[in-house]
Amino acid sequence: MKITQGARIAGLASAVVLLAGCTTGAPAATTSAASSGSAAAPTTTTLKLTVAAYPLEFLAQRIAGDSATVTNLTAPGAEPHDLELTAKQMADLGSSDALIYIAGFQAAVDDALKASPPKLAIDASTGLALLDPAAAEEGEAPKPGAHDPHIWLSPANMITMAKTVDTALSQAHPELATxxxxxxxxxxxxxxxxxxxxxxxxxxxQRKDFVTSHAAFAYLARDYGLTQIPIAGIDATEEPTAARIAEVQKLAKQSGVTTIFFETLVSPAVAKSIAGDLGLKSAVLDPIEGITANSAGTNYLEVMQSNLKALQEANGCS
Structure with missing residues (x-):
């Protein structure tokens, strides 16, 4: 759902909405961007940025550097699809200098934008060619306006997202533009x-197909000529039907995959069960919806490199 209140910012950030904040309060938890590797020197302005999920936290920290404190609405280790906001988070949102989110990804965030709008809302999916989720929903037609929200698993998408955030923040805070x-x-x-x-x-x-716990990797597959076979749909917490599990087993046999991938934020039981039934390996392919102690890296770039190695090993890449 796109936000339509307030004046539009021109150019790349066309989906950015200026909104009047009406409440005050500090975010429940903040992370300093100083550890993110940003290059430019600190400035005297410190922004309060709120992000909806980890990939956006990574972007905000790298782009704003020491010029911002960044609050993630999704707690470390929590599954972002099913985010529910507390009353305090709702109140704090209104005092944030900007919210960076992905429209249609988290219903709670879309709803909060109407109830407690921040000063600036930046839809990071602006300008991207969005995929519909039909293939991940077991043959069902997508809902009108629905799209696959896992845009960050394409590095090319992340470049566009970074430029969108940069443009929006620079126009809203020209003193920080440099x-x-x-x-x-x-x-x-x-x-x-x-x-x-x-x-x-x-x-x-040797192979281009790969089996995943849920349908998070369509953008990555599109960009690099792969085919994703998801066990569950767009939402990582949904339970696959018996028919879907049987279909995945059939496709896995036909494609000759060697590995069934699972992830770190949801139970690996179904993926490992399929692997066991077929006599295949199981391994992690991380959708990077959050960073935990179980992640194969401390940030987006490191985990993406780990994912690349996992795909190379599973698909016999030389």
């Missing part, structure tokens, strides 16, 4: 290197 632009340039360079690693690393693989 810092924000410099940090964004370094982030974009890192993301381009990541994309090049995927392109070369997946160029010569």
């Amino acid at each position: 810092t924000l632009n410099a940090n964004t340039d370094k982030l974009v360079a890192d993301l381009k290197n990541l994309s090049e690693a995927y392109t070369s690393g997946l160029a010569t693989c």
Whole structure:
């Protein structure tokens, strides 16, 4: 759901909405961007940025650097699809300088934007070619306007998202533009290197299909010529039907996959059961919906590199 209140910011951030905040209060938990590797020197302005989920936290920290404190509405280790906001989070949202979110990803966030609007709302999916979730919903037609929200698993998408956030924040806070632009340039360079690693690393693989716990990897598959076979649909917490499990087993046999992938924030039981039934390996392919002690890295870039290695091993890439 797109937010339509307030004046539109021109250019790349066309979906950014200026909204009058009406409540005050500090975010429940903040993280300093100082540890994120941002390049530019600190400034005297400190923004209060709120993000809806981890991938957006990574972007905000890298782009804003020491110019912001960043609050993630989704607690570490929590599944973001089923986020429910507390009364305090709702109140704090109104005093945030900006909310960075993905429209249609988390219903609680979409609803909160109407009930407790921040000063600035930035839809990070602006300008992206969004995929519909039909293939992940066991043959059902997608709802009107529905799209696959897992946009961050494409490094190319993340580059566009970074530029969207940079443009919006720079226009709203021109005194920080030099810092924000410099940090964004370094982030974009890192993301381009990541994309090049995927392109070369997946160029010569024996197999192109891979089985995942839920349908989070469609953008990655699109960008690098792979085919995702999801056990569950768009929501990681949904239970696959017996018919879907049987279909996945059939497709896994036909495609000759060697590995059934599971993830870190939801139970691996179904994925491991399928792997056991078929005599296949099981391994982690992380949708990076959150970073925990079980993650194969401390940030988005590191976990994406781990995912690349997992895909290369599973698909016989040379």
